[in-house]
Every structure is written in structure tokens, then in C-alpha cells.
Amino acid sequence: MSNSEFFIGRQPIMNRESKLYGYELLFRGGFDPNEAVFDSGQEATAAVIHNSMMGLGLESIVGQHQAFINFPESFFLSTETPCFSPDNIVVEVLEDVPPTEDVIEGIKVLKGQGYIIALDDFVFKKRLVPLIQLADIIKFDVQYVKPENIPALFTKVKQITNVKIIAERVETKEMFEVCKQAGADYFQGYFFAKPEVISGKQLNVGRHNLILLLEKISDDNLHIDQLIEIVERDVGLTHKLMKMAEQYRSLSMPEFSSLRDVMMLFGLKRVQSWATLVSMSILDDIVPEVFNLARTRAVFMRSLAQHEGHGAVDSYYLAGLFSMLDVILQQEMEDALKQLPINEEIKFGICKGENSYGQLLAIAKQFESASDHGINTDHVKLYMKALSEVNEVRF
Structure with a gap:
């Protein structure tokens, strides 16, 4: 299969006026909104980030609202810089994460980078005070708490720090009113909405390319050009990186024209x-010939652009690589490209074929149709060279 279906659950979080504040994003393996079977919290978190940010795109799922995502202990012990922007993300510390010195230090680093910290399914214990002091939000599961005990519960944590409170599992109007009177700032539960499941199609990644990438990122002498060389071979990897970059790109930034633009924004x-996150959330896939055809177009169009004296030749590679997204994702091309933060000229060339990107793409398609009408001999050499390069590095 050239693409696979993914699922993600979401449940709204409302403010005191019953207006939308954000969504908790939940791991789901199918259409059942209440079923979540996974091997580890780390893998479940990786899948949620992968599916939301590199599948549909975070904006499509939460808009401009906050996205609450559960994170296990390992996330707070990692020295890696998160690949996702702190904008619109609330980092939920799972209830079984212990308040060790290393965890506390990891949370401090994240707060320094601008991430909002929430404590999930919180139960008050004295040893958790260091976590309370760092939290921006605390989520209380009120389903099994006696209504008369809720005000004291909320007051107790607010005496320690000026934290926002989310009343979780609010199932009835009566419980909503009790929590509201007790000082809760936000609310989540069946009284407002049950979790819903969103699904979509995503591009698979060639296992060979993913292994090469993982080998390279462990190299202390890694250079950005080495990463570009690997990622640009794979339509799936390129698409996922572009989707992740969408979350980072501010409105003042120009749209991307090449992988180098994205890599420079991200940093090594x-x-x-x-x-690392992609590797945790992707299974082995069989990649069909359509991926190799897209790569051949990309290599050929970059070579042809250079041959004809066009500037920004890497942008022609990107155009070729994404020129078959409609086939791969089984969408109209305009829809497939709509949410990618790439140059509008590239999109226009792919969709309309009326600028230099469209013209060079038309030449590539001429070879694919086995038409020899008016084909330039220099173009033949370039196309045969592109075929040879792609066949040397199979997915």
C-alpha cells in the first residue's frame, strides 16, 4: 500500500462560559472512540504527535485552540529538543510520572522553552508539591469525588501556586455547576461531548531510508546536507517533515521552496x-513503484532546471517529489497540497502546469508516456541519469 489509514481521538475542553478552550488528543487504533490499545505510553504519545502533526495537521484538528497531549516519564528525561513547537501545545504529565530530580529538571527545561505544563488525573499527595509548583494547569478527575469535597480539593492546590484547574469527567449539569462554583477554570467530560475519532490517510515511509536516517542522526559529525540527501529520497519523509514545519512557520515567514529551507528552520x-519520533510511530511498509516514479521526476526536474539555468533548483526537486501526491493520498491535488507550507508557485505549477515548474513537469511526464515526439536529446540523457540514480537507491 502507498498510504495507510490513521486515527486520532479528540475530546473538547471548555471554559467557564462553555466555549471551546482546547482539545485533548487521544491515541486511537480504530473508529471506536473509547478503545485505545498500545504497548507503551511512549509509543502512544509518538503516534498521537505523528498522526496529528504529520497526518492531518494540527490546525485541521484543533484550529487555533490548545492541544493537550499525554507524555510519559521518558519524555521528561530526554535531552533531545522536541520537534514540535510550543505554540498551541499543552504537555500533560501522566499521573504515573514520579517527581524525581531528573523529571523536575526536564519539566523546568520545557517551561523555559515555552511549553505549557499540565498534570493529568491529579491526586493530591505531599510528594507531588514540586510538580504542582511547576504546573500551569492541573486536571482533576471528579467522577468519583463527593461534590462537597471538591471546593476544598481545588482550594488546596491554589494555595500552593496560581494554577488553572480543569475538572475532568464532568458527566452531568449538576457536577458542572459544583465544579464551576468551586473555582474550576475549564471542564472536560461527557456533559459537553464524548471523544470523537478522526481518521485520514498518510504516506508510508521506505524502511531503508528510515534506517539510514536513524544511523545518520546518531553521528556526532552530522551535517545538514547529509540529512537532506536521505530525506529527499523519500516522498513520505519529505511530506512528514513539511507537515511538521507547518506548525513552526509563522505568518511572517516565507513559504518553503526546498528541504534546506525547512532544515534551517528546524535546526539539527x-x-x-x-x-526518532517518526521511527517510533511507523511500521514496515511496502512502497510501490509510484514512489520511485515521483523520485525520478524530482531528480530529473532538478537536473533539467540546472541545465536550463533556472535558479533555486532544489525547488524543482520538491515539485517533482510532490507531483504525485494526488495518487498517493487519493485526493484532489489541490487538497493534497493545500496544507503544505510550500511556495505557491510550486503548487500552481503542479496543479496548473503553466509556469516553469509545470513546464518541466510536463517534460517528465512526456518520458513516462513513452512519447518520443519532439524530445530533446539532452533531456533524454538527463532522464536516463535520473532513472539510474533512483534505481541505485531503492526504497
């Missing part, structure tokens, strides 16, 4: 984190 440390 975030790219290393991104590659």
Missing part, C-alpha cells in the same frame, strides 16, 4: 528528535 537537534 529538532530534526534528530523528529526522526
Whole structure:
């Protein structure tokens, strides 16, 4: 299969006026909104980030609202820079994460980088005071708490720090009113909405390329050009990196025209984190010939652009690589490209074929149709060279 279906659950979090504040994003392996079977919290978190940010795109799922994502202990012990932006992300510390010195230090680093910290399913214990002092938000599961005990519970933590409180599992109007009167700032539960499951299609990644990438990111002498060389071979890896970059790109930044643009924005440390996350959330895939055809177009169009004296030749590679997204994702091309933060000229060339990107793409397609009408001999040499290069490095 050239692409696979993914699922992600989301449940709204409302403010005191019953208006949307954010969504908790949940691991789901299918359409059942209440079923989540996974081997480890680390893998579940990786899947949620992968599916939300590199699948549909975070904005499509939460808009401009906050995205609450559960993180296990290992995340707070990692020295890697997170590959996702702190914008719109709330880092939920799972209830079984112990308040060790290393965990506390990891949370301090994240707060320094701008991440909002929430404590999930919180139960008050004296040893958790260091976590309370660092938290921006605390989530209380109120389902099994007696209504008369809730005000004292909320007051107790607010005496320690000026923290926001989310009342979780609010199932009835009566419980909503009790929690609201007790000082809760936000609310989550069946009274507002049950979790819903969103699904989509995502591009698979060639296992060989992923292994090469993981080998490179462990190299202390790694150079960004080495990463570009590996990522650009694979439509799936390139697409996922572009989708992740969408979350980082501010409105004042120009749209990307090449992988180098994205890599320079991310920096090596975030790219290393991104590659690790992708490896945790992707299964082995069989990649069909359509991926090799897209890569051949990319190599050929870059060579042809250089031959004809066009500038920014890497942008032609990107155009070729994404020129078959409609086939791979089984979408209209405009929809497939819509949420990618790439140059509008590239998108226009792929969709309309009326600028230099479209013209060079048309030449590539001429070879694919086995038409020899008016084919330039120099173009033949370049295309045969592109075929040879792609066949040397199979997915």
C-alpha cells in the first residue's frame, strides 16, 4: 500500500462560559472512540504527535485552540529538543510520572522553552508539591469525588501556586455547576461531548531510508546536507517533515521552496528528535513503484532546471517529489497540497502546469508516456541519469 489509514481521538475542553478552550488528543487504533490499545505510553504519545502533526495537521484538528497531549516519564528525561513547537501545545504529565530530580529538571527545561505544563488525573499527595509548583494547569478527575469535597480539593492546590484547574469527567449539569462554583477554570467530560475519532490517510515511509536516517542522526559529525540527501529520497519523509514545519512557520515567514529551507528552520537537534519520533510511530511498509516514479521526476526536474539555468533548483526537486501526491493520498491535488507550507508557485505549477515548474513537469511526464515526439536529446540523457540514480537507491 502507498498510504495507510490513521486515527486520532479528540475530546473538547471548555471554559467557564462553555466555549471551546482546547482539545485533548487521544491515541486511537480504530473508529471506536473509547478503545485505545498500545504497548507503551511512549509509543502512544509518538503516534498521537505523528498522526496529528504529520497526518492531518494540527490546525485541521484543533484550529487555533490548545492541544493537550499525554507524555510519559521518558519524555521528561530526554535531552533531545522536541520537534514540535510550543505554540498551541499543552504537555500533560501522566499521573504515573514520579517527581524525581531528573523529571523536575526536564519539566523546568520545557517551561523555559515555552511549553505549557499540565498534570493529568491529579491526586493530591505531599510528594507531588514540586510538580504542582511547576504546573500551569492541573486536571482533576471528579467522577468519583463527593461534590462537597471538591471546593476544598481545588482550594488546596491554589494555595500552593496560581494554577488553572480543569475538572475532568464532568458527566452531568449538576457536577458542572459544583465544579464551576468551586473555582474550576475549564471542564472536560461527557456533559459537553464524548471523544470523537478522526481518521485520514498518510504516506508510508521506505524502511531503508528510515534506517539510514536513524544511523545518520546518531553521528556526532552530522551535517545538514547529509540529512537532506536521505530525506529527499523519500516522498513520505519529505511530506512528514513539511507537515511538521507547518506548525513552526509563522505568518511572517516565507513559504518553503526546498528541504534546506525547512532544515534551517528546524535546526539539527529538532530534526534528530523528529526522526526518532517518526521511527517510533511507523511500521514496515511496502512502497510501490509510484514512489520511485515521483523520485525520478524530482531528480530529473532538478537536473533539467540546472541545465536550463533556472535558479533555486532544489525547488524543482520538491515539485517533482510532490507531483504525485494526488495518487498517493487519493485526493484532489489541490487538497493534497493545500496544507503544505510550500511556495505557491510550486503548487500552481503542479496543479496548473503553466509556469516553469509545470513546464518541466510536463517534460517528465512526456518520458513516462513513452512519447518520443519532439524530445530533446539532452533531456533524454538527463532522464536516463535520473532513472539510474533512483534505481541505485531503492526504497
